[in-house]
Amino acid sequence: MASILIDLGNSALKWSLLDDPENPFTYVHESSGILDEKIKDKWQELGVKNAYGCTVASDWIAHSTKNFLSSIGAQCTWFTAKKEFTGDFILKSNYDHPELLGADRWFAAIGSVALHKDEPLLVCHLGTASTIDSVIPTGIGEYVFLGGRIAPGPAMMREGLARGTSHLPRAFGRRTDFPTNTIDAITTGIVDSQLGLIERAVREMEGIGATPKILLAGGASKVVAPYIQQEFDNVDIRHNLVLHGLATMVREQNH
Numbered sequence: 001m002a003s004i005l006i007d008l009g010n011s012a013l014k015w016s017l018l019d020d021p022e023n024p025f026t027y028v029h030e031s032s033g034i035l036d037e038k039i040k041d042k043w044q045e046l047g048v049k050n051a052y053g054c055t056v057a058s059d060w061i062a063h064s065t066k067n068f069l070s071s072i073g074a075q076c077t078w079f080t081a082k083k084e085f086t087g088d089f090i091l092k093s094n095y096d097h098p099e100l101l102g103a104d105r106w107f108a109a110i111g112s113v114a115l116h117k118d119e120p121l122l123v124c125h126l127g128t129a130s131t132i133d134s135v136i137p138t139g140i141g142e143y144v145f146l147g148g149r150i151a152p153g154p155a156m157m158r159e160g161l162a163r164g165t166s167h168l169p170r171a172f173g174r175r176t177d178f179p180t181n182t183i184d185a186i187t188t189g190i191v192d193s194q195l196g197l198i199e200r201a202v203r204e205m206e207g208i209g210a211t212p213k214i215l216l217a218g219g220a221s222k223v224v225a226p227y228i229q230q231e232f233d234n235v236d237i238r239h240n241l242v243l244h245g246l247a248t249m250v251r252e253q254n255h
């Protein structure tokens, strides 16, 4: 009998055993709503009885995942963002409508605090969309999710440029300081846009006296990681922060 964690994103489903969020498995669903037979076999083989997850994918994909789990006799609970997380520490949301914050962002923030206590954090998830969120400590064991930025992820930027113009290709080139061809110009533009989002958010945090540790996660983070590491000392690259957050929440519930 096993319990698993699920981070259902817009292009990929990431899952891990409840006790092992450091070792996630990824399955790219590309919004198809059809789960790969291999995942199903694996879950069945493990004897999954409980799945704890969060989703920002379409209702249809969330529904079909839940249905599949129920067909193998497993319960699936989807968690959403809340005004406050109370556990080993307290995290308050500063979002205008906390329940409308993407659940992946909320659990990534919880996971980040669980990993790095007492520090200002910039939680960067570069996936289908890029989200750059600020969390600061406000007292002993207390933190606030200050807010964050949402932008297209690198792949979406590339697709958007190719789709919206007549002469721009889908570019996979090099980032250079002075690009001299279209492919490198696009690649550099996209990488620098992602870097700019992070750098700008760091500066805003520094402006309120909170130099952050930068946490980088998500399928597209490898695109920016080398540059961020070059520029900032305090960088932590993670496979998945959302699963960490979910594990923290479930641990708290079973306390």
Ligand SMILES: Nc1ncnc2c1ncn2[C@@H]1O[C@H](COP(=O)(O)OP(=O)(O)OP(=O)(O)O)[C@@H](O)[C@H]1O
Binding pocket: 008, 009, 010, 011, 012, 013, 026, 056, 104, 126, 127, 128, 129, 130, 153, 154, 155, 156, 217, 218, 219, 220, 222, 223
């Ligand atoms: N090397 C890469 N270069 C550019 N983009 C990449 C790279 N590797 C993965 N990606 C992109 O990252 C995205 C997938 O990221 P992730 O695994 O975090 O999934 P996701 O669940 O779709 O994210 P989200 O939670 O934003 O929906 C896809 O858009 C994919 O094309």
Ligand SMILES: CC(C)(CO)[C@@H](O)C(=O)NCCC(=O)O
Binding pocket: 009, 010, 056, 100, 101, 102, 103, 104, 105, 129, 130, 131, 150
């Ligand atoms: C921004 C994404 C797409 C990132 O996965 C997701 O967190 C989402 O759909 N959020 C809802 C809107 C919000 O967070 O304000």
